[in-house]
Amino acid sequence: MVDLHLIGIGTGNPEHLTLAAIRAMNAADLILLPRKGETKSDLIDLRRAICAEVVTGDTRVVEFDLPVRSTVPPYLEGVGEWHAAIAEVWSAQIDAYLPNGGALALLVWGDPSLYDSTLRIAERLQRQGRALKVHVVPGITSIQVLTAAHGIALNTLAAPLTITTGRRLREEGWPQDAETLVVMLDGACAFAVLPPEGLTIWWGAYLGMPQQCLIAGDLADVGAEIQRRRAELREEHGWIMDIYLLRRTV
Numbered sequence: 001m002v003d004l005h006l007i008g009i010g011t012g013n014p015e016h017l018t019l020a021a022i023r024a025m026n027a028a029d030l031i032l033l034p035r036k037g038e039t040k041s042d043l044i045d046l047r048r049a050i051c052a053e054v055v056t057g058d059t060r061v062v063e064f065d066l067p068v069r070s071t072v073p074p075y076l077e078g079v080g081e082w083h084a085a086i087a088e089v090w091s092a093q094i095d096a097y098l099p100n101g102g103a104l105a106l107l108v109w110g111d112p113s114l115y116d117s118t119l120r121i122a123e124r125l126q127r128q129g130r131a132l133k134v135h136v137v138p139g140i141t142s143i144q145v146l147t148a149a150h151g152i153a154l155n156t157l158a159a160p161l162t163i164t165t166g167r168r169l170r171e172e173g174w175p176q177d178a179e180t181l182v183v184m185l186d187g188a189c190a191f192a193v194l195p196p197e198g199l200t201i202w203w204g205a206y207l208g209m210p211q212q213c214l215i216a217g218d219l220a221d222v223g224a225e226i227q228r229r230r231a232e233l234r235e236e237h238g239w240i241m242d243i244y245l246l247r248r249t250v
Contacts, residue, residue: 001131002094003103006118008111008139011208011241012046014053016140022054024137028105030097031059032090034066042237046209047107059105064093075167083117087124094130101131109241110141115165115184142243143182145207149214152202155180156247166190181246189227191246196220200249205233205242219246 005024010016025031033047044063051061067085070078098104108118113136122134143163147154155161162178166186170193175181183190191201196219203226205213213233215226226244234240 001101001133002098003101003133003135004122005103005105005135005137006108006112006122007105007137008141009047009050009107009109010140011110011142011145012043012050013208014050016145016208017050017054018137018139021137021139024135025051025055025105025107026057026059027103028059029102030093031055031061031105031107032093033061033063033107035063036066042239050107060097062093062097064089079117083121083124086117087121087128090121091125091128091130108139111139112136113138114141114143114163142184142204142207142241143245146182146202146204146243146245149204149207149212150202150216150245152245154182154245169193179248182243183246184243186242186244189223189230191219191223191244192227194219194246196223198249200247201226201244203242203244205230205240206237207241207243211237218249 005028007021007024009021031051033044035044055061067082067089069082072078094104106118108116110116112118119134122132126132143154156179159179161180161182162175163182163184164175166183166188169183169190174194199219200217201219201222202216203214213229215222215229230240230242
């Protein structure tokens with residue numbers, strides 16, 4: 001039996017780790033760190049730094065190459081194939097390093113429950129017959145770091161909140177009856193498709209990291225600035241992780 005601990009690590013700042021996360025990392029026999037290629041080397045570097053700072057015992061830390069997701073449509077079919085490939089890699093690592101079982105930890109950006117696939121991949125392994133017991137350690141999400149960085153409340157008084165993706169915003173527009181919208185996984189500034197009048201945006205990139213960048217204001221005034229700055233940062237670092245909150249103000 002393998003006890004798989006999916007540990008939310010926030011946005012890369014070691015100070016975002018909970019005591020439960022630190023305890024689970026040190027209790028693990030093995031921590032697997034995924035490499036995503038040279039253009040995203042900062043991401044593996046952050047995970048390495050977190051392990052170096054908080055792992056004090058005999059936990060083994062092993063890196064592996066993460067399969068690349070196809071960008072050819074249809075989207076969901078490509079994601080499914082990608083998850084299957086990741087499950088195969090996980091399985092190979094377990095066979096190599098925990099053939100007799102033990103405690104395995106994976107470090108998940110933000111929280112494992114929010115726009116992350118590790119839980120689904122673990123379920124896939126269980127369906128394939130792998131003896132796997134899943135434990136989740138919740139983490140600070142990029143949504144929390146965004147609102148904290150801007151010093152704003154996530155929702156207005158007694159009002160609902162919608163969390164969506166850039167792809168859905170681009171394809172479907174503003175969700176009906178939504179007042180506050182959090183947009184994640186947006187690779188192309190989907191807010192640009194919206195009529196900007198009456199919308200306020202709070203945007204953040206590399207949240208919690210030394211290169212954190214924040215822009216806020218009326219969408220009509222700062223939308224172009226965010227697009228320009230985002231392109232500059234992506235060019236500078238080779239990758240970008242960003243998120244934004246939109247709110248109707250009229």
